[in-house]
Amino acid sequence: MATETLTAVATAPGTSPRRRRGGVRGNENLAGWLFVAPVIVILGLFLLLPILMALWVSLIDWNGQGSPFTGDVPFVGAHNYTQLFTEDGLARRDFMTSIRNNIYYVAIVVPAQTVLALGLALVVNNRMLKGKSFFRSAFYFPSVTSSVAISVVFLFLFANSGAVNALLGFFGIDGPEWFADSRGVLHLLLGAVGVDSPPAALTDGGPFGLTWWDWLAGPSVAMISIITLVVWTTSGTFMLMFLAGLQNVPVTLDEASTLDGASAWQRFRHVTLPMIRPTTFLVLTLGMIGSWQVFDQVYVMSQGDPAKTTLTPAYLSYRTAFRDFDYGSGAAISFVLFLIIIVLTLIQRRALAERDTDRPRRGWRRRRVPERS
Amino acid sequence: MAVSTDRPAAAPARGDQRAARTLATRFLGYATLVFFGLVFLYPFVIQIASSFKTEPDAAANPLSPFPDPLSLAGFERIFAGTNFPLWLGNSLLVTVLVTLGRVFFDSLAGYALARLRFAGRGGLFAAVIAVMAVPGVVLLIPKFLVLNQLGIYNSYAGLVVPLLADAAGVFIMKQFFESIPVSVEEAARIDGASIFRTFWSVVLPMAKPALITLTILSFQGSWNEFPHSLVSVQDPDLFTLPRGLADLVSGSLGSGTQYPLKLGAALLATIPVAIIFVVFQRYFVRDANDGADKG
Structure with missing residues (x-):
């Protein structure tokens, strides 16, 4: 860890005088462990131990009765995992449906929130505008509110007689019954160009127990409302990251390119965008990591309905364990999800580490946001 | 447009x-x-x-x-017809305890990781970084298992204790402690102050900005916390605000959609964080940028 070596160097001068007094070093050893003990106990007990316990539970067939750690519960090995991938049945169909839903969710949420966040950051960063700090706060505010409370608000906005449909009504559009509409958006688009019934080639079969036609449904209308909510709440956070990135773009560079006659678009495309590439990468990966974890909104707004089109792996694992009392299967789903997220995180950290070796680290100071007017 | x-x-x-x-x-x-x-x-x-x-x-x-x-019918029914006051009380209790715990434990650990030289420090810090990557939603079933096994499922202890420390908070404090000059505390140590004494009366007062940041993040995080309350308690008497609110929305309230009531309850649940946000905005902003650098 780069930080680690830096600290060692920074504290090295303090080493010699202390060592002379003998025993201080041993004292520090004890104190160090005492200081970190509460955190180790809590994180160990409620984070690491649970993961190991869940790993065990994902290998047995436990229905929630009694303790899962006695010999009474049947050990099923990898069965909870294989039924998600290789055995045709309800478990696999539900799991693959949730994966499909989440893929479409990620495919829309990540680009949408990134573009929106960057756009907002560019406007708020504009030197010619006044009152920017008010708008910056306004854009960021949804990010700090309770996901449950905001979901309640959006339930009302997307209700049949809600604000969104009223707004669509102004433009003469008859809004859908958002939370009852399980039709996939891609199917709807195909329907609009005249493809009403699926071609037989797509309904005959497909990978992992879902037909090709099902895989290609797109997000359902109900899912679109959740996507809207999430883009709306997360863009503010990512806007702040982009703002921090934009602060690093030297004003002189921008001015120089203006004098050279570059248009606003050319400046954005060839000066700003390359300069903030690390931030863009960060926002994209954080977005992907975050969008595989969508849970609260699904729980409050749709519970996976209609027709399982808002089911996500996170919610499915919860439902399998706590509603259907199939803890083994639920834990297995969690671990598959865990794997997806860890892989994304590792990709991100590797890329960030490469970036950091190019740049000197300056600790807390660098983290601070410069005061903006 | x-x-x-x-x-x-x-x-x-x-x-x-x-x-x-x-x-x-x-x-x-x-x-x-x-x-x-x-x-x-x-x-x-x-x-x-x-x-x-x-x-x-x-x-x-x-x-x-x-x-x-x-x-005002919606608000009247919030207080007369639902358990809102109870949820509010539970949320306040949990939030205060969790915030106090996090600020104290995270700064202790952060200080040790930043300043004290003890065997295994590098490994511990790596572990903290690794733990930050563990997504909360995959821990729902695991947490339930451990709470059940420890016998604190469905209790205030189950609601509070697992949240008393968080890796991100440790990380923030460690970064901050590394940024303040070491000379002051060295002077205190040479004068014979114990390590804890130095930490408590010399270092912590200098760490005020980071402590405020951590307090606010902990407050906001535990006030809004939903999935944990979902798997740690079942008894309606132990519901926190987000849990009660979710129950209110998905459960049956009798006739009608009752949107004024639901929106009012959600509004009341949002107000505390909104006030904190308006007053301490710059600390929230700093958090978002810490996130940017966390990697």
Whole structure:
């Protein structure tokens, strides 16, 4: 860890005088462990131990009765995992449906929130505008509110007689019954160009127990409302990251390119965008990591309905364990999800580490946001 | 967006043209700001207005920012017809305990990782970084298992203890402690102060900005915490606000959609964080940028 070596160097001068007094070093050893003990106990007990316990539970067939750690519960090995991938049945169909839903969710949420966040950051960063700090706060505010409370608000906005449909009504559009509409958006688009019934080639079969036609449904209308909510709440956070990135773009560079006659678009495309590439990468990966974890909104707004089109792996694992009392299967789903997220995180950290070796680290100071007017 | 982007077609001189372009850019900038300001704030306006509406009014005029007639029925029913006061009490208790715990334990650990030289420190810090990557939602079943096994499922202890420390907080404190000069505490140590004494009366007072940041993040995090309360308690008497609110929405409330009541309850749950946000905004901003550098 780069930080680690830096600290060692920074504290090295303090080493010699202390060592002379003998025993201080041993004292520090004890104190160090005492200081970190509460955190180790809590994180160990409620984070690491649970993961190991869940790993065990994902290998047995436990229905929630009694303790899962006695010999009474049947050990099923990898069965909870294989039924998600290789055995045709309800478990696999539900799991693959949730994966499909989440893929479409990620495919829309990540680009949408990134573009929106960057756009907002560019406007708020504009030197010619006044009152920017008010708008910056306004854009960021949804990010700090309770996901449950905001979901309640959006339930009302997307209700049949809600604000969104009223707004669509102004433009003469008859809004859908958002939370009852399980039709996939891609199917709807195909329907609009005249493809009403699926071609037989797509309904005959497909990978992992879902037909090709099902895989290609797109997000359902109900899912679109959740996507809207999430883009709306997360863009503010990512806007702040982009703002921090934009602060690093030297004003002189921008001015120089203006004098050279570059248009606003050319400046954005060839000066700003390359300069903030690390931030863009960060926002994209954080977005992907975050969008595989969508849970609260699904729980409050749709519970996976209609027709399982808002089911996500996170919610499915919860439902399998706590509603259907199939803890083994639920834990297995969690671990598959865990794997997806860890892989994304590792990709991100590797890329960030490469970036950091190019740049000197300056600790807390660098983290601070410069005061903006 | 119905904003005209047309620039004046023929400006007599170059200077005029540039001024006109600046004006157009500025106009476009403000139009964008206002448009998105509405997109981001108007839902809250609707929420506030609708919680003061009657049920038919809320359904008939969902976009209107003015309740007509003004009705407090929703709020009356929140306090008379639901367990809202209980949830509020539970949320306050949990939030205060969790915040105190996190600020104390995270700064202790952060200080040790930043300053004290003890065997295994490097490994521990690596572990903290690794733990930050563990996504909360995959821990739902595991947490339930461990709480069950420890016998604190469905209790205040189950609600509070697992949240008393968090890796991100340790990381923030460690980064901050590394940024303050080591000389002051060395002087205290040479004067014979114990390690804890030095930490408590010399270092912590210097760490005020980081402590405020951590307090606010912990407050906001535990006030809004939902999944943990979902798997740690079952008894309605132990529900926190988000849990109660989720129950209110998904459960049956009798007849009608009861939107004024639901929106009012959600509004009341949002107010504390909103106040903190307005007062301590710059600390929230700092958090988002810590996130940017966390990797």
